[in-house]
Amino acid sequence: MHDCKMIVTPLLQTRNNADFHLMVIKESRQTGWPPILVTAGVQAALYFLGMFILPHVANWTGMGVPFFWQMVAQGLLAGLLTYLLRFSMWWVVIQGVAPPLLVVFLILDPPVWVYPVLVGGLLLVFWNVAINRVPLYLTNRATADCLHRLLPKRAGLAVADLGSGFGGTLRVLSLKRRNQTFFGLETAPVPWGISILLNRLAGAGNYRILFQDIWKQDLSGFDVVYCFLSPVPMPALYEKAKKEMKPGSLFISNSFTVPDVPPDRTLTVEDSRKTTLMIWTL
Numbered sequence: 001m002h003d004c005k006m007i008v009t010p011l012l013q014t015r016n017n018a019d020f021h022l023m024v025i026k027e028s029r030q031t032g033w034p035p036i037l038v039t040a041g042v043q044a045a046l047y048f049l050g051m052f053i054l055p056h057v058a059n060w061t062g063m064g065v066p067f068f069w070q071m072v073a074q075g076l077l078a079g080l081l082t083y084l085l086r087f088s089m090w091w092v093v094i095q096g097v098a099p100p101l102l103v104v105f106l107i108l109d110p111p112v113w114v115y116p117v118l119v120g121g122l123l124l125v126f127w128n129v130a131i132n133r134v135p136l137y138l139t140n141r142a143t144a145d146c147l148h149r150l151l152p153k154r155a156g157l158a159v160a161d162l163g164s165g166f167g168g169t170l171r172v173l174s175l176k177r178r179n180q181t182f183f184g185l186e187t188a189p190v191p192w193g194i195s196i197l198l199n200r201l202a203g204a205g206n207y208r209i210l211f212q213d214i215w216k217q218d219l220s221g222f223d224v225v226y227c228f229l230s231p232v233p234m235p236a237l238y239e240k241a242k243k244e245m246k247p248g249s250l251f252i253s254n255s256f257t258v259p260d261v262p263p264d265r266t267l268t269v270e271d272s273r274k275t276t277l278m279i280w281t282l
């Protein structure tokens with residue numbers, strides 16, 4: 001069993017909130033367009049700019065720039081622009097490495113079907129990155145153990161993981177609490193399918209995975225709602241939970257706070273990233 005520290009000091013709450021507020025502000029300062037369109041637009045604009053400028057460079061210098069170095073330059077500029085547009089660091093890295101990687105792929109010359117299969121596979125796993133701006137990363141075992149300590153012991157308790165990924169978090173809990181019911185809501189096809197399979201293998205009969213958009217789910221039937229999403233959906237999700245869930249229910253968020261609504265309790269997990277669980281009693 002891992003350690004978790006319950007912290008209710010205003011100082012730490014304020015610091016955590018300030019950190020997370022910064023993340024929210026950073027997101028909201030972006031262009032307002034879906035990030036996938038902005039980043040693709042940056043790459044396309046730089047590519048066409050290159051097509052216009054490079055012939056002149058070749059004329060002046062008397063030598064052309066090899067395609068690989070064109071793509072390295074495009075990657076660097078795209079990364080810089082994405083950084084200046086205040087995107088998260090992982091977008092900056094993707095923008096930087098994508099163009100030279102494309103050249104490596106062209107050199108390797110894989111069969112043509114590999115490209116749509118790769119794109120399709122990534123889409124099926126990371127469906128909600130483009131649509132809901134929520135990536136796929138998983139709650140670790142130490143955090144799941146701390147979450148277990150937070151759950152009321154009452155038989156029949158209904159617990160939901162909004163955006164359940166591979167379903168691992170609630171699987172741990174459902175195997176420990178056979179007299180309670182657990183629900184995972186997920187709309188990315190691959191994690192959804194895999195989590196159903198893993199539940200069957202684990203014999204988690206009290207845990208159902210639903211192919212369900214969290215925004216379309218009525219939350220009134222749940223006593224505890226857990227989420228590990230991103231700063232983007234938190235304000236609207238908290239409002240939804242507050243409107244729909246019964247008084248006294250718990251709304252628990254891993255790492256992402258609700259701006260201007262300090263949590264009632266904060267729990268710090270003794271893992272390497274000092275994961276914070278924020279708990280609101282509705």
Ligand SMILES: C[S@@+](CC[C@H](N)C(=O)[O-])C[C@H]1O[C@@H](n2cnc3c(N)ncnc32)[C@H](O)[C@@H]1O
Binds near residue numbers: 136
């Ligand atoms: C960061 S992962 C967390 C996975 C899991 N809860 C855990 O903690 O290990 C967020 C998950 O939410 C899913 N998701 C995002 N928006 C969603 C939505 N509107 N409806 C259902 N699932 C959603 C994503 O596909 C992703 O699997």
